[in-house]
Amino acid sequence: MSSADLKRTPLFEEHRRANARLVDFAGWEMPLHYGSQIDEHHHVRRDAGMFDVSHMLVIDVEGAAAREFLRRVLANDVARLTVPGKALYACLLNEAGGVLDDLIVYVLSPQCFRLVVNAATAEKDLAWLISLRDRLADAVELRPRREWAMIAIQGPEARARFWRARETARVATDGLNAFQGVEVAGQFIARTGYTGEDGFEVMSPADEAVALWRDLRALGVAPCGLGARDTLRLEAGMNLYGQDMDESVTPLESGLGWTVDLSSQRDFVGRQALLNRQPLKRLAGLLLVDKGVLRSHQLVRTAHGEGSTTSGGFSPTLDRSIALARVPLSVAAGDAIEVQIRDKWLAAKVVKYPFVRMGKSLVDISPS
């Protein structure tokens, strides 16, 4: 695929001018890094960094039946969203209980919800939602907001830096709790993120996003690319769709049981399958003890049977290699296991995750 076929966000010229190393991500030409992804990672943990996440898709779900529709369609229950702007992290499942995508859903009003879905699955998700809407014959309008760009500003100084750039937005956003958003002057600002740090994700029309990016850059917020995004989310123990889960596994086998609300009689797509299907594996955190780097799809050997890594990489904060792995149910934190890297079996241990939160390691990195 030549670079001419890739989609570009409204911030593309900013990335080019900042000498970004550009790569194809889900058909978009996106910055992998702007020099050093490790520097960008540290910048987010210690100060403030920003990510162009405009490749993700915002889909508004509107109408008198919007709430009931989403209660049918998502594994988490939007009836729990009782405060304006509050959000849930949820899975979209197929009829077999397999994960089609993970997403965030905000309630804007009783008749309007906002979904943010992954770039690689956006068209699949939209088609799925349309087919469900048509089948269930609900008075629901599905509105993809393709005209919007999105910037994630993350780090201990992220919100402060945003308020310096946009003083007038402070009064509306100062009181936002985590996982809550608000509409301000044609933008949607949410206290959410994919890094394990505090911060905002700002959705806005293209020209406003460009202006915001430039103003934040002038205030010292570091542009950060997909490389840092991946190391940050892995440290924070956050799943990546397509790696840690896909349509062949259920949320229960992916560390996402907590996002599935089975507490009521609510019928939702995939519910029956989840109740019938016993999980045989679970997702666990790994810390490599021997020297090397964990990656995806490496074989894992435990006292209870085999498994494999789903996401792996290097943790700049821990200065160690970490991974998420799908392993037999009885594998527990503290277990010593082995991972096959190239042709050698290297020592690793199972640890609880997240590995890092608010800049601090949560992991005991001693070998035993």
Added chain:
Amino acid sequence: MQFPAELRYTDTHEWLRQEGDGTVTVGITWHAQERLGDLVYVENPPRGKAFRKGEECGVVESVKAASDIYAPISGEVVAVNEELTSNPEKINQEPYRAWIFKLRPSDPGELQTLLDAAAYQKLIEAESH
């Protein structure tokens, strides 16, 4: 400077420097480290082991990917750079100073098969089109 003139190069992006004592020093080029990104781990070839020209003798791993290092000429490994164990990022910072290992060549004639700076530069330019 990305193509120091006094070095020799391979098409697998190693550089080689001939030392006064007959050994050669080997590392990876600016182009190699730039493509890999931030390096986090170097698996050195074992001291005392002999390799044939073109044989896999070690690995450099970045956050994004692992990449094999190939022996540019045949020989026995006589030294490895211990500094890289705790500071692999030195290769990103100074790829032509952060050497990886030294060989005692078993067939000095093989040195003729390596690329000079101009030929390596042409290779890089051709690769990026």
